[in-house]
Amino acid sequence: MNSTPNTSALQGYPRADGRKGIRNIVAVAYLVECAHHVAREIVAQFRPSFDDFAADAREEEPPVHLIGFPGCYPNSYAEQMLERICTHPNVGAVLFVSLGCESMNKHYLADAVRASGRPAAVLTIQEKGGTRSTIQNGLDWVRDARATLAAQEKVPMALDELIVGTICGGSDGTSGITANPAVGRAFDAFIGAGAACIFEETGELVGCEFHMKRRAARPELGDAIVECVQKAARYYTTMGHGSFSVGNADGGLTTQEEKSLGAYSKSGASPIVGIIKPGDVPPTGGLYLLDVVPDGEPRFGFPNISDNAEIGELIACGCHVILFTTGRGSVVGSAISPVIKVCANPATYRNLSGDMDVDAGRILEGRATLDEVGREIVDVTVAVAAGAASKSESLGHQEFILTYKTFEPVGPACLPSGARRVTVAA
Structure with missing residues (x-):
């Protein structure tokens, strides 16, 4: 690509x-x-x-x-x-x-x-x-x-003015081999054109922190990434649960590590240039990790009680559009920013085609390559950014949820050299 x-x-x-x-x-x-x-x-x-x-x-x-x-x-x-x-x-x-x-x-x-x-x-x-x-x-x-x-x-709007986020929901055994890595290819294309891309779900990246550390643009950022994921692991350990649902298991995922590797593949192969927290806008183009797990001692049951809570946090970071990968199937959209559904499982796509924008399950059946689906995701995203309706928009989905959390500002190691934490409103 x-x-x-x-x-x-x-x-x-x-x-x-x-x-x-x-x-x-x-x-x-x-x-x-x-x-x-x-x-x-x-x-x-x-x-x-x-x-x-x-x-x-x-x-x-x-x-x-x-x-x-x-x-x-x-x-x-x-x-x-x-x-x-x-x-x-x-x-x-x-x-x-x-x-x-x-x-x-x-x-x-x-x-x-x-x-x-x-x-x-x-x-x-x-x-x-x-x-x-x-x-x-x-x-x-x-x-x-x-x-x-x-x-x-x-x-006129250039591609390097676009911020694209990604999230996965209703994951199954096909997510990590079709939709998620295809979004990763799309991310690499957007970043190559100067856009900012944001991936998150640190609670679903447990076990991948040292892979991400090797991709960090700076050594101190790599250390911050490891601490970010370890914080998520401590949070879930204290609460007595992990980010792994019955539906994930029914869909063929066997371990938290397997789910994490699939979620991680959404990030593509570009260098990670920064860590941000909800409400922080990326100060430059490139790939950013969004830390969604609250700081301090755990005080809330779930860091995010639904996929739409994470979508809202991506939007608060300025995302114009959200790429939502799903294997089991999810029909949610969002208020404010369009959601594009990338379906991992070909059977799910056939069952829920009216809610899905991209059939990444074609990869599993040999009808398309990762690069071809990645290119389709880019094309669909640009079309939606140009005014076309995503499937969730055309169905009237405008889900939104906001709950209680607490965060500290990101440290200097988390942002690219010379960049500052962006505060948009006066």
Whole structure:
């Protein structure tokens, strides 16, 4: 895979911080579970019918997506995640929906969004007369925001401005020999063109830390990678479980190490240039490891309670699009950034073809090579970045989940020389 991806049709929405988005979404963000219903009802008025989704997910007007945080007491991780996601390049405007007595700093978030050059507003249910009145106020604001965004013009976008993330879910015995290494080939092509690529799931890389250390761009980064994975191993040991499900075993995986090797193959063969944590945006192109396991003493049951929690963290790091590999089959998508499904198992693809974008199981049946599927993944990703709908988008999937965690900033060894930890919003 040495050819350069064709990006002649790639355009993006320019943002004040210099980044460009491949979508122009109005995000409606609830700031506590008590405001979830009102926010959901606002978004529901702008969701196309299923028939509209089935026909074409590319709307004439900017789409409206629902995101939010259910907790009432404060958490700096959750606040940072919302700030990063609400100033993500795929987001054009944000409406925050507050009950009024939660701890999330709504005015800080709204100010951060406005400072990024985007329209933003806060609706507080306790001050707006309750459910009906707040929904009506929200509908009016979103209509105005959509009209404003619809007038925004795209500009040319280069491949080295793209950030691509990857995750695996519903893995089976085929994942590590078809879809995952094919995504690795695609990653190498994107990185060769100057893009930033992010892989994660440190809890599913146990046993691979010294392989990654040998690929580290700097010796001190290699040491940090080993500590990052060992932290994940300690976390799971304390909690008494590993990242290995009954479904993985039913699908033919036999050990945590076997699953780790399959997950590791998504990273390709490029040098690893840095480690980042949720909410950190890659400061340069190249391959980055996202550390998703909380710092400090274990205080939470699972580092991520679902695949969508990890997708949200990848989006908070600026990922324009997510490559999701699956062997058993997963139908989830995401709010904010499109999800592209790469199916590892040919039987699963035949059963769930309406949800899958790429049939990597062709490799297993001798109908394609790893390089050919890798090239297809690149082509599909560029097409989605240029405006085509992924399968999950066309079906209306907009899953989102955000929970409690705690992280310390990355150390100087974790970033390329001369780079700094990027903070996007003011």
